[in-house]
Amino acid sequence: MGKYILKRVLSMIPLLFVVSILVFLFIHLIPGDAARQVAGATATAGEVEAVRKQLGLDQPLIPQYIQWITGIFHGDLGISYTNNTTVAELFAPRLPITIYLTICSITWSVLIGIVIGVVAAINRGRTLDMLGMLIAIAGISLPNFWLGLQLMQIFSVNLGLLPTGGLEDWRGYILPSLAMGAGIMAILARVTRSSMIENLGKDYVRTARAKGLPESRVIMAHAFKNSSIDIITVTALQIGALIAGSVVVETVFSIPGLGRLLVDSIGFRDYEVIQALILFFSFEYMVINLIADVLYALINPRVRYE
Amino acid sequence: MAETLLEVKDLKTEFKRGKKDWITAVNGVSFQVRAGEIVGLVGESGCGKSVTSLSVMRLHSKHNTRITGEVTFEGKHLLELKEPEMQEIRGNEISMIFQEPMSALDPIMRIEDQLTEAISLHNQGLSKSEVHARCVRALKLVGIPEPEMTLRNYPHELSGGMCQRVMIAMAMSCEPKLLIADEPTTALDVTIQAQILALMEQIRNEHNTGILLITHDLGVVAETCSRVIVMYAGNIVEEAPVKELFRNPHHPYTKGLIESVPRLGRRVRRLPSIPGSVPDLSAMPSGCRFAPRCAYARPECSARLPELVEVGPDHKCACPFYANVRKEA
Ligand SMILES: Nc1ncnc2c1ncn2[C@@H]1O[C@H](COP(=O)(O)OP(=O)(O)O)[C@@H](O)[C@H]1O
Ligand SMILES: [Mg+2]
Numbered sequence: 001m002g003k004y005i006l007k008r009v010l011s012m013i014p015l016l017f018v019v020s021i022l023v024f025l026f027i028h029l030i031p032g033d034a035a036r037q038v039a040g041a042t043a044t045a046g047e048v049e050a051v052r053k054q055l056g057l058d059q060p061l062i063p064q065y066i067q068w069i070t071g072i073f074h075g076d077l078g079i080s081y082t083n084n085t086t087v088a089e090l091f092a093p094r095l096p097i098t099i100y101l102t103i104c105s106i107t108w109s110v111l112i113g114i115v116i117g118v119v120a121a122i123n124r125g126r127t128l129d130m131l132g133m134l135i136a137i138a139g140i141s142l143p144n145f146w147l148g149l150q151l152m153q154i155f156s157v158n159l160g161l162l163p164t165g166g167l168e169d170w171r172g173y174i175l176p177s178l179a180m181g182a183g184i185m186a187i188l189a190r191v192t193r194s195s196m197i198e199n200l201g202k203d204y205v206r207t208a209r210a211k212g213l214p215e216s217r218v219i220m221a222h223a224f225k226n227s228s229i230d231i232i233t234v235t236a237l238q239i240g241a242l243i244a245g246s247v248v249v250e251t252v253f254s255i256p257g258l259g260r261l262l263v264d265s266i267g268f269r270d271y272e273v274i275q276a277l278i279l280f281f282s283f284e285y286m287v288i289n290l291i292a293d294v295l296y297a298l299i300n301p302r303v304r305y306e
Numbered sequence: 307m308a309e310t311l312l313e314v315k316d317l318k319t320e321f322k323r324g325k326k327d328w329i330t331a332v333n334g335v336s337f338q339v340r341a342g343e344i345v346g347l348v349g350e351s352g353c354g355k356s357v358t359s360l361s362v363m364r365l366h367s368k369h370n371t372r373i374t375g376e377v378t379f380e381g382k383h384l385l386e387l388k389e390p391e392m393q394e395i396r397g398n399e400i401s402m403i404f405q406e407p408m409s410a411l412d413p414i415m416r417i418e419d420q421l422t423e424a425i426s427l428h429n430q431g432l433s434k435s436e437v438h439a440r441c442v443r444a445l446k447l448v449g450i451p452e453p454e455m456t457l458r459n460y461p462h463e464l465s466g467g468m469c470q471r472v473m474i475a476m477a478m479s480c481e482p483k484l485l486i487a488d489e490p491t492t493a494l495d496v497t498i499q500a501q502i503l504a505l506m507e508q509i510r511n512e513h514n515t516g517i518l519l520i521t522h523d524l525g526v527v528a529e530t531c532s533r534v535i536v537m538y539a540g541n542i543v544e545e546a547p548v549k550e551l552f553r554n555p556h557h558p559y560t561k562g563l564i565e566s567v568p569r570l571g572r573r574v575r576r577l578p579s580i581p582g583s584v585p586d587l588s589a590m591p592s593g594c595r596f597a598p599r600c601a602y603a604r605p606e607c608s609a610r611l612p613e614l615v616e617v618g619p620d621h622k623c624a625c626p627f628y629a630n631v632r633k634e635a
Contacts (some may be wrong), residue, residue: 203409209365211424211476212396215389221423222412229414301414301460 010091012286017283020072024065027238027275037269038081068275078117078272080266087276090178090261097167098246098257101180102284104173110188110235115191118224126196129238132189139186142244148179165254176253180245184238191234195227202226229300236292311484311516312362312400314337317375319354319361321587328372329587331357333540336614339484342514344506344604346548348521349361351582355520356541357488363402364392374459379484398428402478407469413463418457418570419480421445421476428480434555467498471505485509488520503530524567528552533620536560539584539595542614546621556623558600592624602627 035052036043043051052058056067071078077087120132152175156164163172199205200223208218247259254260258277265273297303319332332354337593339345347355360366361373364384377384379400384392396402404410421441426432432440438457445453448471461469465615470490477485487506491499507530510517519531527534527548536559544557548558555561562580582599585591591598593608600607604627614624 203404203406206365206411207402207404207410207411207473207476208423210363210396210402212393212398212427213423214393222415225412226412299414302417302462 023278034271038284041228077276080270082268082270092298094258104177105181109185113185113188114192116189120193121196136186136189139182145248145252146157151175176249180249195230197227199223232296233291236289239288310338311341313378315376319357320372322370335542337535339516339518341516344517344531346519346527346534347398349537349579352520352586357490359488397424399482400484401482403473403477403485403490405492407473417459423438424476425479433446444479448475484516486518524563543624556617557625558602559596
């Protein structure tokens with residue numbers, strides 16, 4: 001098992017390199033003059049050229065890339081010209097907020113999604129099933145920004161129970177993580193339901209019942225354990241959507257996290273920040289995927305020693 | 307005569323189809339299994355053998371199944387027990403093995419865990435090492451050469467025959483008095499089939515277990531069983547000791563089944579010696595259900611469902627015209 005994890009971690013390194021090249025090219029090939037952006041709208045042509053030289057933007061792409069990537073290895077993520085600070089300083093307070101928000105969203109949505117799916121599967125075709133799937137359809141079809149605004153309207157404006165935005169205390173996380181996780185919750189509810197229905201009809205479940213196991217044991221120790229393979233796979237596939245969701249939701253709830261920073265930086269064409277953020281989100285995606293893969297291998301003996 | 311373990315009386319199993327419709331898969335069957343006896347339950351596929359066995363174990367879904375009649379196991383009325391009481395019986399007093407040994411085991415659980423589950427469920431208070439010892443013993447009983455290694459395996463690492471041995475080990479691990487084997491050899495190679503059948507006979511001999519052996523293959527019955535029950539479209543059509551059945555079949559369906567068994571040294575003239583197939587549950591013919599396929603059918607056959615009546619010592623048949631069949635045969 002340890003060997004498998006090590007292999008997976010090592011395989012992330014070349015992938016990260018490829019991603020960093022793509023991100024770098026993407027930022028440097030899009031139209032728009034970074035030097036002019038930094039120098040300011042009123043700068044003369046001479047001043048812009050001076051800035052370009054100072055930033056190294058007059059160099060060919062390859063040396064620029066090498067300089068950037070070496071900097072990252074030394075903890076230098078670049079400079080935010082809009083804020084006149086290093087990117088690392090911008091990240092420091094925002095990173096924990098986004099990570100915390102992501103963890104909250106994943107946790108509640110996975111738990112609730114699974115519970116709804118299992119309950120629906122056990123009560124297939126009856127009221128609880130219909131109710132669960134109604135919630136799932138709502139969760140899939142409502143866009144997260146709209147859901148966020150509605151939640152804010154109901155719980156913050158009308159009922160005055162929760163803050164409309166910002167993060168004074170933990171209550172500030174409730175509505176954003178609800179809005180962020182709703183989609184995953186809904187997809188997981190549906191996947192769990194169909195996977196559980198399939199597995200509950202399998203021969204080994206009949207064997208488990210024939211052994212005399214109580215139904216709760218049959219459902220959890222056999223059917224659900226097998227379904228968790230599907231659940232992990234689908235959760236991993238939803239991580240991209242979740243990260244994209246954090247960008248939207250942080251903006252709606254004016255949360256000072258990395259997602260919000262991305263939106264602001266795009267507005268100011270703060271290229272080095274955008275570049276570092278995209279690299280970070282790619283990294284986050286890979287790490288969560290790695291965790292999913294390891295869990296998958298832990299549960300499914302048929303892949304472990306490949 | 308040995309004590310009767312299982313007594314099934316007038317068992318009827320219906321499934322819900324649509325909102326209000328019920329279809330009858332098993333239509334009032336009665337039979338017995340005694341200790342130390344291997345009883346064959348035969349019939350073409352789709353004639354209700356599995357439904358019968360799962361009804362005895364009460365393994366059908368409660369929501370869409372209606373089971374009536376009486377199932378008595380050692381004086382207990384199984385159909386009236388509460389679910390937890392039934393769980394005490396399953397795997398402990400009555401065990402079951404199935405057709406597809408590979409898919410009957412949980413693919414992501416080690417063999418040891420699957421065996422342990424059954425053993426510690428019905429034997430509370432055993433220590434870990436005692437349970438492990440019983441796992442090893444169970445695998446040895448079914449002739450698995452390296453039990454310690456097999457215990458650590460997952461089902462996909464074993465062959466079909468090994469999986470079926472493991473299934474039998476699991477079924478026997480709590481020393482049940484009755485074993486229901488639903489087509490235990492159908493999915494296996496011929497040589498493995500013979501080994502598994504020999505194993506079941508050995509278990510019967512050593513433990514005096516009653517075995518209900520379900521199969522569509524009369525060849526299997528001839529080798530293993532002492533008594534045979536022939537089922538057709540949800541009804542029992544004939545019941546007799548195995549030698550008597552083969553020598554002296556009374557029901558045209560039984561006769562057809564026997565003729566379709568390929569035998570060494572005898573050229574098979576026509577393998578499917580019964581034309582047509584088992585009728586659909588929702589379109590059962592009136593009267594004798596076999597009549598539409600029966601070479602000896604008469605107009606009276608469609609009037610009334612014939613009853614299973616005694617036609618000789620231990621021999622019952624549900625065809626009032628059996629005498630004609632015998633004459634012509
Ligand atoms: N759970 C079920 N719901 C509805 N019909 C069923 C169910 N299980 C079996 N049947 C039907 O009952 C009939 C008998 O099936 P079965 O007992 O499995 O046959 P076999 O003799 O081959 O074991 C078949 O027509 C089958 O389609
Ligand atoms: Mg069957």
